[in-house]
Amino acid sequence: MHAAAAREGVQLLPLSGFRSVARQTAIIRRKLAEGQALPAILRLVAAPGCSEHHTGRALDLGDVNHVGLDxxxxxxxAFRWLEKRAAQFGFRLSYPRKNRHGIGYEPWHWFWQG
Ligand SMILES: [Zn+2]
Structure with a gap:
């Protein structure tokens, strides 16, 4: 998919892939330590054990000119290209606007379903 995008002038940037349960726990602990409330954190970060990143099939993607997960x-x-072409490579957007999981909109998070 990366090569196909590049041939069409789009530079996809992989920012995050596999993440362990321990790493997910550390991310939430850090946000708690920063003073964020748990319900607010869990709207943006899956609970440890529940993240698609644990499967190794989720990718957070950026654009060479945009590396923020926002x-x-x-x-x-890059996003416009993904919207048009990612499905042809087996990827779907996990958390579109108003998704059934109650997770915030994550245009950067794509899951490979084969
Ligand atoms: Zn993600």
Whole structure:
């Protein structure tokens, strides 16, 4: 998929892939230590054991000109390319706007379903 995007002038940037339960726990602990409330954290970060990143099939993708994991990624050429072409490579957007999981919109998070 990376090579196909590059042939069409889009540079997909892999930012995060496999993540262990321990790593997921550490991320949540860090946010708690920063003073964030757990319900707010869990709207943006899956509970340890529940993240698609534990499967090794989830990828957080950026654009060479946009490396932040934020909704502005949806304005990039990389996202527009993914919307059109990712399904052809077996990827789907896990958390579109108003998804059934109650997770916030994550235009950067793609899951390989084969
Ligand atoms: Zn992700």
């Amino acid at each position: 909704v502005d990624f949806a304005q990039t050429p």
